[in-house]
Amino acid sequence: MSGANAHVVIVGAGHAGGTVAALLRQYGHDGPITMVGDEPIPPYQRPPLSKAWLKGEADADSLALKPAEFYAEASIDFRPGVTATALNRGEKTVALSDGSSVSYDALVLATGARAIALPIAGADLSGILFLRTAADAEALKAAVGPGKRLAVVGGGYIGLEVAASGRALGAEVVVLERESRILARVACQALSDFFQGYHETHGVRFELGCSVVGFEGRDGRVTGVKLEDGRILDCDAVVVGVGATPNDELARDAGLDCARGVVVDLDARSVSDPNVFAIGDVAHRPMPIYDRMFRMESVPNALEQAKQAASAIMGRPRPSGECPWQWSDQYDLKLQIAGYAFDVDEIVIRGDPASGKFAVFHLKGDQLQSVEAINAPPEFMMGKQLILNRKPIDKARLADPSVSMKEVAAQTAAH
Structure with missing residues (x-):
């Protein structure tokens, strides 16, 4: 069962879990929502941990997805410091680490991924x-x-x-x-x-x-x-x-189809059980642009799949597909990446790397698969559009910085 009155249980209170909880309320869900998370604090943004947090420019409050009081005000039963220990799909219940159990109509697995430890001597030393x-x-x-x-x-x-x-x-x-x-x-x-x-x-x-x-x-x-x-x-x-490995043990132990992540469809719904969804780093999802399945670790993917799951639970139309993207900030450099460099047979560099402002375009034939843009927002923004629309690209114009990215995209659209 799904719909506006279903009891939705969300396992995992990271970016994906916190977003799907908020979206369900935004989309008009008035049934109970329970969200459990193994950390002691409400959902927060993770990308700044390696930058702003380390430099003392951010803390738990400033990175929180929503103010702490949001969950109570939205009647979301948020249980911090709690993990799910077993899933019984027949009874539609989840056993929790505090000894309790919660039943669901729709279950969203947003358990994320964990860092891979090195299996070598001394790996357990502090520091x-x-x-x-x-x-x-x-x-x-x-x-x-x-x-x-x-x-x-x-x-x-x-x-x-x-x-x-x-x-x-x-x-x-x-x-x-x-x-x-x-x-x-x-x-x-x-x-x-x-x-x-x-x-x-x-x-x-x-x-x-x-x-x-x-x-x-x-x-x-x-x-x-x-x-x-x-x-x-x-x-x-x-x-x-x-690297990281998906926290898909709960799903695997419950017999859900997994392939280094829970296998889902374009609604973020498990291919094994219509009452179970998986979103974010733990999901092995379709990528229609590339005609393949893949597990993505990015905030935009977590947000896109949260929208997919919330829409499916609420019976709303499926959101239109997005171009995957991610970013990395280092010093005064902003790297923005759109798409994935699958099956690439040619690379076009636009701009001069020595200037600290350039873009690398990855092509399969005359189709754009991916762009890596350093301090080059137009190349990133137009690149996303070009990846999505799958039209043939004029490589000579793409490589010529005197031709604006808008012109490149316009000519591509006219093909």
């Missing part, structure tokens, strides 16, 4: 940190500062954001990356080179093509990172940023 939650950010803020030495394991976007914030706080920073370049799994060579050079001008050191095999410690606290070649790099704190 080895991750960055997924406000508590993580608070621990890291306490560990870095002038004269401190921070080792970042993983040269992805989170690692680079932490490195930039670490330098802003006066710490010495070294980034350790297993691949031969940073951002190897998510960006092209040109972007890797640009970001490495930019970080190096800000004093960040890089160790590429190196494997971390253990952590050294004294009195239970990390003092160094041991590399495969035998070197030990001294440090006062470590941030491990080597």
Whole structure:
């Protein structure tokens, strides 16, 4: 059962869970809503944790999605510090860690993902940190500062954001990356080179093509990172940023179809059970633009799927599809990424990387798959439109910065 009177239970109180709760009320849902979350605070924005929070420019109140009193005022039964331990789909009940159980008409799984820990010696030493939650950010803020030495394991976007914030706080920073370049799994060579050079001008050191095999410690606290070649790099704190894995155990144990995430349709509804939805980092969802399934970790995806689930529960029309996008702030650089570089056979760079303002376009034939825009909002905005409309693109005009992006898009639309 769904509709305006259904009891909706939301498991997970992150960006996705908090948004779907608010949207249900906005869309006129007047039945009971229960939201459980394992953190002690209401839903908040996570992207600023690696930037503003570390630098002391944000806290739990300023990052909250809604004021704390919103949930009571909206008659949302929010239960912080509680996790779901088992799902019984036959009885439509969820067992909770406080010993209670809650029954649902519609269940929304918004359990997110967790940081991958390194299965190596010394991984349990204090001072080895991750960055997924406000508590993580608070621990890291306490560990870095002038004269401190921070080792970042993983040269992805989170690692680079932490490195930039670490330098802003006066710490010495070294980034350790297993691949031969940073951002190897998510960006092209040109972007890797640009970001490495930019970080190096800000004093960040890089160790590429190196494997971390253990952590050294004294009195239970990390003092160094041991590399495969035998070197030990001294440090006062470590941030491990080597990716995340979806929290889909509850779904898998209940027999829902999972593929590194709960498999859902375009309504964010489980393909195994019409009464269960999954949204955000835990969902393995269709991507019609690319004719494939994929799990996305981004705020825009969490918001899009929250709209899909709330609309489906309320019997509203399905929202129109969006172009996936994400962003990363490092120093004074704003990187905006639209789409995903699936099946790309050509890269077009527009603008000069040396100027700190350029865009990298990824093409499959004459269709745009993805754009990475550095301090280049028009390229990002028009790129999103071009990815969505799937029209053939004039590559010569795309590569020519003297032709405005509006002209490129207009000519594409006229094809």
